Structures are given as structure tokens and as C-alpha cells.
């Protein structure tokens with residue numbers, strides 16, 4: 169006899185973890201779309217100050233952080249949900265909205281957590297191929313929406329292809345959908361896009377009662393080690409999400425760090441600027457090597473290796489030289505690599521290792 173699990177758990181994919189962990193010696197970590205820049209001193213000080221209160225539970229309403237987010241984005245605090253990373257909000261949305269008979273629609277390849285949502289709830293997933301440029305095919309997505317659809321995910325910019333849509337395109341797309349469908353616009357990388365000012369998509373909230381914008385402190389804010397994300401959208405969404413998860417999911421240090429980081433928008437702009445400079449540099453270097461890259465609006469490149477290069481060989485060749493990137497196969501697109509931008513020194517290490525790995 170052995171312990172038993174539900175049938176449903178068998179269907180849930182295992183999250184494809186990067187190989188960046190447990191290494192000894194110097195490793196260049198370009199696999200997880202993190203920022204290479206460490207947290208600012210003021211953020212570390214806020215964490216230090218919060219540490220002396222760790223004998224107390226964190227504020228389950230995350231009032232200070234939510235107030236900061238409400239002020240920063242000009243929305244009512246009641247419309248701000250926070251989570252243990254934006255992933256937690258995604259999973260909670262699935263718990264709250266999906267069930268057998270319900271459907272969820274998203275583009276593919278996209279963020280590797282999306283298939284979990286249907287699998288864990290018994291709902292049906294409709295994964296719609298990206299277009300040839302690696303962009304969302306909004307018309308094809310709209311065609312999959314039925315009376316059973318509860319959630320449509322739009323990843324903008326898209327992970328792993330790094331491409332982005334204009335806000336007007338998303339606006340027209342949502343306007344054409346029935347109002348019973350919640351559109352979650354996953355904006356984990358929105359700050360890096362030069363196609364829009366990050367505040368531009370806030371207008372979607374005013375125009376559509378069925379839109380949620382999902383954002384995170386893990387990327388441009390550089391706090392993924394602490395886990396904090398947030399959603400802006402209808403109050404009913406926040407209340408539902410709060411009902412299906414544990415009350416203290418955002419820990420006290422994460423709340424303190426995120427609230428402090430919000431106060432330093434100027435630093436954010438500097439980080440975006442540096443990332444965009446590295447993006448232009450790496451994209452040009454890759455193109456000079458004859459590799460096809462998508463139009464990146466994020467903090468990573470999506471590289472098509474073409475027929476002459478073997479994904480596993482290049483990936484392993486990089487790993488042997490201490491550079492960890494992501495294989496396309498793990499992300500649903502064999503023959504590709506996803507490479508996060510690091511500092512200039514890290515990017516040069518990657519490019520040198522790539523030259524060697526490509527022979």
C-alpha cells in the first residue's frame with residue numbers, strides 16, 4: 169500500500185526549473201529573467217527594520233503596500249490584490265474561477281505556469297499558437313472564446329518570445345469579448361517595453377470591468393527572492409482570490425521591501441534604461457552571428473538557432489562554460505534559447521561562451 173494522490177495531480181506539469189542553483193564557483197545566471205542589479209540600500213534597510221518584528225504575523229491585508237500601489241497607480245486600494253509573487257495570484261485566480269466544464273484560453277508558447285491553471289482545476293485549456301513573429305494572434309484567441317470561457321490570459325510582453333502588443337490592440341481585443349470573460353493581462357515585463365509607458369495600460373481598467381493587470385516585484389524591482397506580486401482589477405477579483413488562499417501569504421519582509429521599492433521610481437527608470445542598452449547590444453551581437461531574434465520588449469532575448477545548430481549542444485556548451493540560459497524545449501519551443509540580459513560583463517561572458525559553443 170502507498171499513499172494516494174488525486175488523478176488531477178498527475179495532469180499538473182512539473183515547473184521546469186532552471187539549472188542555476190547549487191553550483192560551486194562562478195556562474196553567469198541568465199536563465200530566469202532576473203535583474204542583475206541587487207536591491208537598493210533603502211530597500212535592504214527596510215527589510216532589516218522589519219526583521220525585528222518577525223515574531224508577529226505579517227499584516228494579512230498588506231495595507232501599507234496596497235496603499236502604496238493604489239497611490240502609485242491611481243486606483244482604489246480595494247482594487248489592489250497582492251500575492252506571494254504574481255504566480256500565487258494566477259494560481260488563486262484558477263482556484264476561484266476554473267472547474268471542470270470551464271475553459272481558459274491563452275497563447276502558446278507563453279509563461280510556463282499557464283498550463284498548471286487548467287490542470288489543477290480540471291478545466292479545459294485552449295492554447296493558441298503565436299503568430300510567425302512570436303506575437304499573440306489576438307484574432308485566433310478571440311475565436312476560441314465560448315460561453316464556457318472564464319479566463320483569457322494575455323502575456324504582454326510575452327515570456328518566452330519577448331514580443332509585445334500595443335495597448336490599443338489589447339483594448340480592441342477585450343472590447344470584442346463577452347463581459348463574462350476575465351482577461352488577465354500578465355505584465356511581468358511591462359516596464360521594459362518601449363512600445364508603451366507602463367501607466368498606459370491602466371486605462372484598460374477604466375474601460376473594461378473584466379480586466380486584471382498582473383504585475384510583479386520580481387523583475388524590474390529585483391525582489392524575486394522575497395516573492396511579491398500584485399493585481400489591479402475589480403474588487404470582486406481581489407475578494408475571490410483572498411478567499412481561496414492562506415491569509416498570510418505575503419511575508420513581512422516582502423511587504424516591507426516592496427513598499428519601500430515603490431518609493432524609488434527613479435531607480436526603476438535607471439534600471440530600465442540600462443536594460444534597454446544591454447538589449448540593443450545583445451540583440452545586435454546575436455544578429456551579427458547570423459542568429460534570428462524576435463523583437464524583444466523584455467529583459468531577455470528569444471533566439472532561434474536555425475537548422476545548423478543543435479539546441480542541446482549549444483545549451484550544454486554554454487553550461488560547461490558557466491553560462492546558464494533556458495532551452496526552448498523546456499519552454500515549448502525546441503530549437504530556441506531564451507537568454508536574460510545581465511550586466512555588460514555577464515553579457516560578454518555569454519557571447520564569448522556562445523562563440524565557443526557554436527564552434
Ligand SMILES: Cc1ncc(COP(=O)(O)O)c(C=O)c1O
Pocket residue numbers: 200201252253254255256279323326327354356357383384385386392395396397
Ligand atoms: C510572464 C510571467 N508572469 C509571471 C511571472 C511570475 O513572477 P512572480 O511569481 O515572481 O511574480 C513570471 C516569472 O518569470 C513571468 O515570466
